[in-house]
Amino acid sequence: MSEVTELETLGFLRWIWRQLTSMRIALILLLLLGIAAVPGSIFPQRNQNPMKVQEFFTNNPGIAPWLDRIKLFDVYSSPWFSAIYLLLFISLIGCVLPRTAAHIKAIGAMPPLTPKFLDRMEFFHKIDRQDEEALSDARKWLKSHRFRVRVEAHSISAEKGYLRETGNLLFHLSLLLILVAVGIGSLFGSKGEAILNVGDRFINTPTSYDNLAFGKFQSDGSLQPFALTVKAFKATYDPATNAPLDYLLTVVTSNPVGAKPVTHIIKVNKPLTFGSTKIYLQANGYSAIVAVRDKSGKVVFEGAVPFLPQDANLTSTGAIKIPDMKPQIGFVASFLPTADRSASRGAFSAYPEVLDPRLLFSVWMGNLGLDTGVPQSVYRIDTSKMTRLGLKALGLHQSYNFGEGSITFEGWKSWVNLQIVDDPGKMYALFGAIFAVLGLLISLFTQQRRIWIKLDGEVQVAGLAKNGVPGLSEEIDALVKSLQKESEVKE
Amino acid sequence: MIFLAFLLLFAGVAFRAASAHRVPWGNMYEFSITGALAFTGAYLFALVKYKIRWLGLPVSIAVLLTLGTAVTLLYRPSAPLVPALKSTWLAIHVSSAIISGGVFLLANAVAATYLILDRYESRGARPRWAEKLPSLEVLDQLSYRLVAFVFPLWTFAVIAGAIWAESAWGRYWGWDPKETWAFITWVAYAAYLHARVTIGWRGRRAAWLCLFAGSTFLFNYVYVNIWGTGRHTYSGL
Secondary structure (H helix, E strand, C coil): CHHHHHHHHHHHHHHHHHHHCCHHHHHHHHHHHHHHHCHHHHCCCCCCCHHHHHHHHHHCCCCHHHHHHCCCCCHHHCHHHHHHHHHHHHHHHHHHHHHHHHHHHHHHCCCCCCCCCHHHCEEEEEECCCCCHHHHHHHHHHHHCCCEEEECCCEEEEEECCHHHHHHHHHHHHHHHHHHHHHHHHHHCEEEEEEEECCCEEECCHHHCCEEEECCCCCHHHCCCCEEEEEEEEEEECCCCCCEEEEEEEEEEECCCCCCCEEEEEECCECEEECCEEEEEEEEEEEEEEEEEECCCCEEEEEEEECEECCCCCCEEEEEEECCCCCEEEEEEEEECEEEEECCCEEEECCCCCCECEEEEEEEEECCCHHHCCCCCCCCCCHHHEEEEEEEEECCCCEEECCCEEEEEEEEEEEEEEEEEECCCHHHHHHHHHHHHHHHHHHHHCCCEEEEEEECCCEEEEEEEHHHCCCHHHHHHHHHHHHHHHHHHHC | CHHHHHHHHHHHHHHHHHHHCCCCCCCHHHHHHHHHHHHHHHHHHHHHHCCCHHHHHHHHHHHHHHHHHHHHCCCCCCCCCCHHHCCHHHHHHHHHHHHHHHHHHHHHHHHHHHHHHHHHHHHCCCCHHHCCCCCHHHHHHHHHHHHHHHHHHHHHHHHHHHHHHHHHHCCCCCCCHHHHHHHHHHHHHHHHHHHHHHHCCCHHHHHHHHHHHHHHHHHHHHHHHHCCCCCCCCCCC
């Protein structure tokens, strides 16, 4: 009884395997993969823009949790998307590996036997020629046209274009290599970001990052042990359109920490490389330098506070939090590099460079909520447990007394957002991509075809073009002509 | 005539490049005029090898519509590039994508002609205007050849984009809407090639699949550029 069920299970598994590796299922999976990728371009994705996802939740509170349940905000890491591409790749392996084995055998083997009835094949020709030499003439012609030739008693079977299958297999194996490379990158890589003011020093340890994500099999000890100091940052803008023209970041690095310092330039398209780690310039903005004093005039805070750009002219918003004052003080603030004002928009920045800086803020007193354990944005203040003390716009070096103390707008600095990525799989993906294109070119531009010649009272010629590739008809005409000529010469 | 138009259009694109001092592929106006150029070029190129003079009319209409839209709705004065676009990959990635697009659309035009004529023929005979057009088999083969010819170039365009993304954005693939749709187009044409070569689809079904794949390309160009929110949105179209 159990033997029967075992056989049935085995049969069933075989049936599944045959289905999975069939071309029809592979095609369906391929189309499904395309369709499954669509929602990721319609709904905001967590790994690209978590803020947009939050916004979507706020705007559509009814449907958002349901969409989230079917992973529409994490499409490309969702179980259903993964299932499709894993099945597709299993199908690919099941199809490509046996074909590779067969192809390797075929490379060593002779072309298949000549079919019995050539007149049933395509491109059939008859040549009125009786002599036995016709075969050796044909063989010469085929050899000189780089055909593989199999000589039989009264016929020749020739084949050309084995590279087509080679290219085809190379292409598909390269796709597997790319998948493996993506896997290596996500399992053994890391990716993090850090905002640094000009003058700041960064040491590549997990605590230095604003956020850092490790692959499953990557430990924090594996980070490249470099240190980096931001020396200067220069942004140039087009005065006519306010559009950025160039960003130039100068850093001094030592790798490992303590080694001889080296100066490097980082630009948007020119990251800095340490082994498989790359450092990218991703964003920039302004930090306002402020000093906050208490009633007695003692400085309780002095430093550069980064502000987040809100538009192309770097109208920026941020928060200055002073948890050390009692009661706690917070400033909900905007930084305008070139201040302007209009009736409809209020205060805004008219140019991205610092020409006429202004610090706008409202002062709040009460509980900043920093000890609740809930992580807080450094750019925002939850003012629900605070009371407002005042509103003010400060020019450079101006101060404002808000009763509990005073704030001075002392200056500004640029900050840069560095993205530091370690992707050890990247090189393999590149190789995979190069081989894939090569394989594709070889397979799509190589024409595989067979030609047969048979002596049967006359000389018969026929051919077969795989996938209906063009050109064989002309080739056979040339062969026929050459055979006719040879016979004329001999007569 | 079309050849003359091609030369004039080429001059137009070249002058745009000269006036902006860079390759003319920084915004949608420039993509559209270059795309029209590539489409016309693909037609002329195919004209050398195949008898497709009959395609001249639909090609001209499509080009006129594209240029009309470009000049009226999409026009922006010449301007320098934003820093993210300053890379040699701009020329490589965008030119290969535009050329692929031109050929894909030509294949689409052929496939559409196939379907229209197929309908006429199944009802009886071709109308008079279509009498000089090639047979259905020739059309069927032609759209396949165009796709097979340009698919490696499209693959290369996507890969060049990935290499550029790696140096500009810190990852070679991030499912940005444009990347996603480029992938969808790639998958759709891969399916089309497999359906033809391995399963042996011909005629109507193949033509529909070809149209579907081509429409994903057009959708990518129109929808993602105008309404998309990804990283491919630069400088107000």
